[in-house]
Amino acid sequence: MTIVRTEKLCKVYNPDTVPVHALNNVCIEVDEGEFTALRGPSGSGKTTLLNMIGGLDKPTEGKVFIDGHEISSMKDSKRIDFRLQNIGFVFQHYNLIPVFTAAENVAFIMMLQGRDKQEIRKRTDKLLDQVGLGDRKDARPAQLSGGQQQRVAVARALASEPRFILADEPTANLDTEAAMNLLDIMEKMNREQNITFVFSTHDQRVIDRARRVVTMVDGAIDQDEIQDPDKT
Amino acid sequence: MNTFLKLAWRNIWRNKRRTMITISAIVFAVLAAIVMQSMNRGSYEVMIDRMVSFSTGYLQVQDYRYDREASLDNAFHYDDALGETVLSADTRIERVVPRLETFMLAANDVSTRGSVVFGVDPEKEQAFNQIDNYLAEGRFVESNEYTAVMGKGLADRLQLDVGDTLALIGQGRFGMSASGLFEITGLLEHPIHDMNNSAVYLPLGTAQELLSAEEHITGLLISVQQARQTDAVAASLRSTLEDGELVVFTWPELMPELLELMEMDLAVPRLLTLVLYVVIGLGFFGTVLTMTMERLREFGVLLSVGMKRGSLSLVLFIETLIISIMAVASGILLSWVLLKLVDPIALSGEAAQAVIDMGFDPVIPMSFAPDQFFVQGLYVFVIALIVFLFPLVKILRLNILEAARS
Ligand SMILES: Nc1ncnc2c1ncn2[C@@H]1O[C@H](COP(=O)(O)OP(=O)(O)O)[C@@H](O)[C@H]1O
Ligand SMILES: [Mg+2]
Numbered sequence: 001m002t003i004v005r006t007e008k009l010c011k012v013y014n015p016d017t018v019p020v021h022a023l024n025n026v027c028i029e030v031d032e033g034e035f036t037a038l039r040g041p042s043g044s045g046k047t048t049l050l051n052m053i054g055g056l057d058k059p060t061e062g063k064v065f066i067d068g069h070e071i072s073s074m075k076d077s078k079r080i081d082f083r084l085q086n087i088g089f090v091f092q093h094y095n096l097i098p099v100f101t102a103a104e105n106v107a108f109i110m111m112l113q114g115r116d117k118q119e120i121r122k123r124t125d126k127l128l129d130q131v132g133l134g135d136r137k138d139a140r141p142a143q144l145s146g147g148q149q150q151r152v153a154v155a156r157a158l159a160s161e162p163r164f165i166l167a168d169e170p171t172a173n174l175d176t177e178a179a180m181n182l183l184d185i186m187e188k189m190n191r192e193q194n195i196t197f198v199f200s201t202h203d204q205r206v207i208d209r210a211r212r213v214v215t216m217v218d219g220a221i222d223q224d225e226i227q228d229p230d231k232t
Numbered sequence: 233m234n235t236f237l238k239l240a241w242r243n244i245w246r247n248k249r250r251t252m253i254t255i256s257a258i259v260f261a262v263l264a265a266i267v268m269q270s271m272n273r274g275s276y277e278v279m280i281d282r283m284v285s286f287s288t289g290y291l292q293v294q295d296y297r298y299d300r301e302a303s304l305d306n307a308f309h310y311d312d313a314l315g316e317t318v319l320s321a322d323t324r325i326e327r328v329v330p331r332l333e334t335f336m337l338a339a340n341d342v343s344t345r346g347s348v349v350f351g352v353d354p355e356k357e358q359a360f361n362q363i364d365n366y367l368a369e370g371r372f373v374e375s376n377e378y379t380a381v382m383g384k385g386l387a388d389r390l391q392l393d394v395g396d397t398l399a400l401i402g403q404g405r406f407g408m409s410a411s412g413l414f415e416i417t418g419l420l421e422h423p424i425h426d427m428n429n430s431a432v433y434l435p436l437g438t439a440q441e442l443l444s445a446e447e448h449i450t451g452l453l454i455s456v457q458q459a460r461q462t463d464a465v466a467a468s469l470r471s472t473l474e475d476g477e478l479v480v481f482t483w484p485e486l487m488p489e490l491l492e493l494m495e496m497d498l499a500v501p502r503l504l505t506l507v508l509y510v511v512i513g514l515g516f517f518g519t520v521l522t523m524t525m526e527r528l529r530e531f532g533v534l535l536s537v538g539m540k541r542g543s544l545s546l547v548l549f550i551e552t553l554i555i556s557i558m559a560v561a562s563g564i565l566l567s568w569v570l571l572k573l574v575d576p577i578a579l580s581g582e583a584a585q586a587v588i589d590m591g592f593d594p595v596i597p598m599s600f601a602p603d604q605f606f607v608q609g610l611y612v613f614v615i616a617l618i619v620f621l622f623p624l625v626k627i628l629r630l631n632i633l634e635a636a637r638s
Contacts, residue, residue: 056536056632084538091636095533099242104235109234112538149516160538 262563352437
């Protein structure tokens, strides 16, 4: 089942001054249960594409559909709510609320969704256990390592039970061990719970673990291949 | 909601030092503003209180012509029935105090002085303003005596003392000549400077007889349980006395000059307060500005993951509000304690003498009027609202991607 579908997506930054064509007619589909890496050199448009799919920015031309809903034409407030219910985000840099503990960061999203308190507590515990931070629930982000922070971010992204999770260079700031650890967790969730992941990266070790690799060059899709991660 | 509150509370303490400095600055402004006001108003409140007790009453019933021409000809008929009517017009009325007031010449054997003669009901007067407490010598007059009590200043000028005879010469109602001799039973250290040099008190009946104004008074003073009830009582009294020839005045209407003077005197502390608040407001703004700017990235993330702009604004608003509430509460508390500690400031030495010579007490009483505390809270709240506009606009306009990149 197709979750994400883009139609001739174009993005031009600064159209009036120094136009930058960040995306040129990108058409891509993502199916449920995918574990997809978006790779390409810096400036190739990975972040821009993820932002379009995640409804964080509007395309200059073209459309983005999530489960058949055209997110690219939604009004700001509606898009925010749509994101809350349907899309999980993990960003490159620290993106947790610094004054909240790990558990509070995870619970916060569910609170915004208006879930029942009891349910929030249970689910928070479960998610933090899943990312291996069951014993660091009450730690603030500053007390956690970069890898641990990203694991909390994954738990938070998952908390809202989104249709898919977008991760923009989630391992860029992590050492190898932490990066592999994060990948293990994401992979396990993908395999066991059929959670869809789309992540950008230019780290070969991360790319090796994806099942689908989409390569971008100059704002366009250059290659789109299926690989068997277990072989490499 | 609970979560937003928690978020706001913790955000405030992310930079403890900055928050403490901001709060201290506001506390200082509130404290300074209240103390300045309190000192200024304190003296006036004592004055107003005395004027109300000894001159105007909280409210006063008069003949409608008396305001234009304060003459005995415009006195009105008063008996116990009218007293009852007024007293029962409103439950907040505590008591009614009749007075007959006119100018006369006070004289000893050789010289005369202008004086203001008050015909009063001794018991009611005492109940209303405890005039006995101001007796320097002797006792107050009693009903139906041909006696007088006078201000000590006037007595000194006429070289009269307790037991001497005071002559009063003047005009009664409708031009009747009026003169009489009265034994002085007491001298008053009158709390109102002017009246100390001019007031003569006679029993009401005696004064009415002297002035050919039997059963007449010039003003019926009314005391209410609490000063702030004045206007409400005036309204109900006016409807009770409707149609008649009697009119009701409130104390601010009866002594506008004093209130104007107070307003003028308050202009300086008000201006200082304004300047203070502008400065403090800018500081507050600076804090909120940095609190906003340094978190734009975080705001971007929050909006990305699905927090509504309205909710985010609410959190920022709660932060602004908590800071102001803490500051205002401590400012009010501190100023109250400080005022309690210093009240009243007693002057000494030359300063004291100078004030005494001007006819005032050598103390500066503090005002504890509740409104001066609340008003400062209101000011700070208004400042907080203005200051909050910045993060509000910033959040409503925030471009998620730009924020995330900052
Ligand atoms: N806000 C922006 N304004 C102008 N140009 C931008 C902006 N964001 C990205 N770009 C440009 O768009 C192109 C694609 O950027 P990006 O999507 O960030 O690439 P990637 O994530 O693959 O490194 C680059 O040339 C970049 O400089
Ligand atoms: Mg990028």
